[in-house]
Amino acid sequence: MDKRSRDAVQTGDAVDTKRRTLLKASVASGFAAATGFAAIWPQGARAAEFNYKFATALDVAHPLNKRAAEALARIREITSGRVDIKLFPANQLGSDADTLSQTRSGAAEFMTLGHGNLGNYVKSSGIASVGFAFTNYEQVWRAMDGALGAKIRQDVARTGRIVAIGGLWDNGFRQVTSSTRQVNGPADLKGLKLRVPPNPAYTSLFSALGAGPTPLNYNELYSALQTRVVDGQENPLALINTGKFYEVQKFCSLTNHIWDGFWTLANRDAWNRLPPDLQKIVGTELERSVRDQRTDIAALSKSLQTDLSSKGLQFASVDSGAFRSALAKTSFYTEMKEKYGEDNWALLEQAVGKLA
Incomplete structure (x- = not known):
């Protein structure tokens, strides 16, 4: 059995009936190969009462998927197979918008979604994407594990369709890469055609700094860089690495x-179908993996610059204060405050200090 077939079993890829039968005996080994750890299949496990899907947009190799797979395996073990949640990474169920629609309707039961993209549906979530607001992780977790995160979680629940489970997975701070020039300060962004996620927070930020933001879905990004549809992009180092953007980019500005x-x-109804004891298990194990994954990203961020440098990416450290000062000379922060409202803005500034 080749690796692709093994991965397909564990990520929920559709396979024909004959292949399902042939692979049934080797599911456990396939899971281990796909996720990098030994799967645990309890003796005498009963048929699942709850068969759920868990969708992510990130590449299979990303730490989020590794830790999510571990959580799902633990959930299966602890519940003696009553809860069987299958992982679908790398946009296998569609784009973020597609998957959110499925999760709202119940066609998918769980998903991970960036706070910026969630902001298209739950407005307050987008405030965490305000440019140059957070300067360090202490501020991030003070806000997102604290009052601001609690407010966003309440707003998610008010939609009536979805609920937010546990803390946020970390994806790191975003950095700018380019095939044409190093960005050492705000002036270097002028006219740079930069791919951004299809989210107003990103287009507003880079427009205010004079760049030419071009919204594209992540799965279109490598091709757009390769064919020079765009000059550059911005993503955390982990995604720059797993997406192999160093193959088509020359410069990286931190x-x-x-x-x-x-x-x-x-999905709210799928979550409420779980009895309280199973909700507790699912929530606890997901939160455990969230904390482990945050540690992974912290360690990975320290090593990735060296690794990416060896692959040809040229790094420059920049003064983020210069960018914040440039934004302060525009209407950017005032507009963001008006967009998200006085109450949400006050919660953000409690964690990061005065912005506007």
Whole structure:
């Protein structure tokens, strides 16, 4: 059995009936190969009462998927197979918008979604994407594990369709890469055609700094860089690495312009179908993996610059304060405050200090 077939079993890829039968005996070994750890299949496990899907947008190799797979395996073990949640990484169920629609309707039960993209549906979530707001992780977790995160979680629940489960997965601070020039300060962004996620927070930020933001889905990004549809992009180092953007980019500026994280969202009705004891198990094990994954990203961020440098990417450290000062001379922060409202803005500034 080849690796692709093994991965397909564990990520939920559709396979024909004959292949399912042939692979049944080797599911456990396939799971281990796909996730990098030994799967645990309890003796005498009963048929699952709850068969759920868990979708992510990130590449299979990303730490979020590794830790999510571990959580799902533990959930299966602890519940003696009553809860069987299958992982679908790398946009296998569609784009973020597609998967959110499925999660809202119940066609998918769980998903991870970046706080910026969630902001298209739950407005307050987008405030965590305000450019150059967070300057370090102490501020990030003070806000997102604290009052601001609690407010966003309440707003998610008010939609009536989805609920937010546990804390946010870390995806690191976002950095700017380019095939044409190094970005050493705000002036270097002028006219740079930069791919951004299809989210107003990103287009507003880079428009205010004079760049030419071009919204594209992540799965279109490598091709757009390769064919020079865009000059550059911005992503955390982990995604720059797993996406192999170093193959088609030359420069990387450590701008730390936006912190990136992912909520775990669940369809409300699917979540409520779980009895309280199973909700507790699922929530506890997901939160355990969230904490482990945050540690992974912290360690990975320290090693990735060296690794990416060896692959040809040229790094520059920049003064993020210069970018914040440039934004302060525009209407950017005032507009963001008006957009998200006085109450949400006050919660953000409690964690990061005065912005506007």
